[in-house]
Amino acid sequence: MLYYMKDMESLKKTDEAIAQEAQNGKAEAFGILVERFEQPLKRYARRFLFGYTEAEDVVQDVFLKAYANLQSFDTARSFSAWIYRIAHNEFINAIKKKGKEPIPFFDPDTLFPHPVEPTRTDDDIQKAELKDILDSCLEKLDPKYREPLVLYFYEDMDYQTIAEIMHIPTSTVGVRINRGKQLLRKAYIHLEKSYAPRNA
Amino acid sequence: MHPETPNNSIKDSVLASIQSHSIIMKPKWHFLLRTALVIVGAVLTALALVYVVSFTVFMLRQNGALYAPTFGLAGVEELLRSLPWIFVLLALVFLTIVEILVRQYSFAYKRPLVVSVAGLTLLVCVSGFLVDKTHLHEEAYRQATMGKLPFAGALYRVHSFPPMRNAVIGLIKTKTATGFTLEGHRHETFVVTLTPETIVNDQDVTINDLVMVFGSRINENIQAVGVQELPEAPPWIEHDIHTLRYNITE
Structure with missing residues (x-):
């Protein structure tokens, strides 16, 4: 009963409050954070590290790294953005280690300012449609387009949070998402054509 | 590969690593020290950058090249020819170091690289011109010629500021x-x-x-x-x- 009440109490607490408890030496508090972020980070890993068998191992490394660096977390800021930033770094390292996909050291998209496209009313319909396409065409996209699309469509993050995680300007996030969408549509059309019966 | 159990595998494994001390939380001072070192490094490099820029402005003022652009295209050409390229190169190296050091902070990475570099360049140029206005380099030059400037003295003695070619x-x-x-x-x-x-x-x-x-x-x-x-x-x-x-x- 006491255990159950304790569990209910922790449910009410914010991630930041729990992180503070973990910073003060409560290892179980960190366990709660792992529970809360395990599924979202696994989902992020599965989609961003598409085709990488060790995606779950990398997620475990994210939590270990987060624990080691927990004292660097500022509890006045968002814990979610902080742990996703660690995950981003670990995932990029995993991709680099494999060497299957190119991760350019410098991205010209971050060089110049770009206007940020305003959100349109038909965005929700488009979002649902593109989410389906994204599932079937993930592997066709470069990591630099795949990652913001995954964070935007599956993690429901806004441009600012994605910029915070990827350490890039907000306008660059917009550019990558728009280009990513265009590439997705192209890939989808190509995919549909290849599945269509030859003599139909 | 990490040890895995089917349920709550990651949580159990992470907590086991914490309890067995195979993963240790780094102390707060570790991060404070790292931040302090980055800030000190960035400030020192920025100061060195301002010094190099102000010294370059001083050199160009001494040989008159700074005034040359007011005389038209030939003057601009003369200014470019008179630029101490080694100092320009040094300034670029310092600028790159400062940009890399501040890039991890949101005020830098949230802005496009061009904006961030342009802002930094403007700040450094204004500071360089302001330092030049203090006559710091004139005084250093006098001290250097009297042999009273032990470290930077050679810098002022070597660059004897010959006037521009024309x-x-x-x-x-x-x-x-x-x-x-x-x-x-x-x-x-x-x-x-x-x-x-x-x-x-x-x-x-x-x-x-x-x-x-x-x-x-x-x-x-x-x-x-x-x-x-x-x-x-x-x-x-x-x-x-x-x-x-x-x-x-x-």
Whole structure:
């Protein structure tokens, strides 16, 4: 009963409050954070590290790294953005280690300012449609387009949070998402054509 | 590979690593020290950058190249030719280091690289010009020539600021129908011809004024492209100019 009440109490607490408890030496508090972020980070890993068998191992490394660096977390800021930033770094390292996909050291998209496209009313319909396409065409996209699309469509993050995680300007996030969408549509059309019966 | 159990695998594994001390939480001072080192590194590099920029401005002012662009395209060309490229390169290296160090902070990475670098460059250039205005380098030059500047002394002694190739600094000795005669700091006399195309940056130039004449020179004759009055003698010819001024007044 006491255990159950304790569990209910922790449910009410914010991630930041729990992180503070973990910073003060409560290892179980960190366990709660792992529970809360395990599924979202696994989902992020599965989609961003598409085709990488060790995606779950990398997620475990994210939590270990987060624990080691927990004292660097500022509890006045968002814990979610902080742990996703660690995950981003670990995932990029995993991709680099494999060497299957190119991760350019410098991205010209971050060089110049770009206007940020305003959100349109038909965005929700488009979002649902593109989410389906994204599932079937993930592997066709470069990591630099795949990652913001995954964070935007599956993690429901806004441009600012994605910029915070990827350490890039907000306008660059917009550019990558728009280009990513265009590439997705192209890939989808190509995919549909290849599945269509030859003599139909 | 990490040990795995089917349920709650990651949570159990992470907590097991914490309890067995195979993963240790780094202390807060570790991060504070790292942040402090980055800030100190960025500030020191930025100061070095401002010093290099202000020294470059000082050099260009001493040899007159800083005024040259006001005399048109030929002047711009002369400024580019007179630029101390080693200092420009050094400034670029420092600028890159500062940008890399501050890039991890949101005020830098949230802005496009061009905006961030342009802002930094502007800040450094303004600071460089302000430092130059304090006459820090003039004083350092005097100390260096007296052997009283142990570390940076060589920097001031090595760069003896020769005037630009097409420029002469001196005092106006007499006015003539077509221009004036100029006494150079090495006591040589030049006949300066002014044409309608000559740009004179101070129309009130008169006898005994210190000027820099920029133009094409054949022996002692200079066809002036531009004339710039100098507010004070550069320290490397300060003594010569003082003697000249005394002679002309006498």
